[in-house]
Structure formats: structure tokens, C-alpha cells
Amino acid sequence: MTGAMGEHGMTELRYLRRRANRRVRKVRLVRGVLRWAAFVAVQALLAALLVFAAGRALAGLERSPLLALRQIEIEGAGNRSFSDAGDSGSLIVDDEMLAAALLFAGGDHGGSNGKGLTYANPIAAVFKALKVKLA
């Protein structure tokens, strides 16, 4: 082991070191391939989970009571817009002052007067979505 020539034409010590190095390289190669395979598997799993989650979210949106129960488009009477910034959450009442819808959005174009349109959720849909009742 100290420097005597072995059967491989080199000192026994050099031969053993070379064998050991080869084994180490082999182990590193196997670990590298395993790490790469694990990385690819994790990425594939994440992508699959993302697609699954997006599908579930879209399906949930389709079943949402707010969408299923149809939102209402309203235009202002005369030469005014029905709503303005800050009006979200306003209760819209009918001509008997009964709750009809909850205002949530609008725009500044469109409508027969050109002053924009307002969008609201029917009050029954709001109650259903929030699981509340009027006392």
C-alpha cells in the first residue's frame, strides 16, 4: 500500500484512489439523475395541481349563485348616470321602496342617454350567497 507496483501497472495506492474516484463519480451521476427526475416530477405535479385548481375555480364560478341568478343592468333616467364612484354596496329599491338589488359596478359609456350603465346583483342572490335573511 505504500508504493509497491501492483498487477495493474501502477502503485497499489494510485489504483485504489482511482477506483474510489470512479465510484464517487458514479454515485454523483446517479444522484444527479435522481435529483433531475425528482425536479421534473415535482414540476409536473405542480402544473397538474394548478390546472386542477383552475378547473375547480372556474366550475365554482359557473355555479356561483351571483352568476346563476343573473345580474341586472340599469341606466339612469334623464340625462344622468344611475351611479357614480363610491356607490358600490348601495341598496337599490323598487317603486314601493322594497329592496331589489345591491349595486356593485358601473361604467361611463353606453345606455340610451350615453351616461353609462350600472350593474347590480338581485337582492335574493345576495342573501343566498351570504346565507343571510332579513329579520
Add this chain to the structure above:
Amino acid sequence: MPISLEQARAAKASAKAALAALPGLVGVGITKVGEDYALKVNLREPLPAGVSAPERIGDVPVLVEVVGRITKRG
């Protein structure tokens, strides 16, 4: 015979995919034009040249309106 609400609802369901392909679509709903119920297609901006919305889905008329950007009124 006027177009009924049920006819308009059926047309809306069947045309959902085709109308969704319109550029700048912000909403599809049901409205009334005279005695008839009709589909209402809301767009953020006018359709580009060469692109048009269908005038009818089956017997149900389609009304197109440019309503601009819809935002919450917060």
C-alpha cells in the same frame, strides 16, 4: 309571435362560446326590444374592422352596445 324570455335564455346559453370570442367582450345579457326579448352583447370598445357580432342567434335578435370599461363603484 314575439321572442320569449325562454327563447332568449336558450339562445344565450347556446351562443356563449361564440360570443366569448368577440374582442373586448365585457358581458352578455338579455334585454327587451319592443315586444321581443333579445340578447345584449356589451363591448369595451367597438369591434375591429372585419369582425362582427351575429345579428341573430336562431330567431333571437342580438343587440350590441359599447359600454366602455366596467369597474366596481367603490
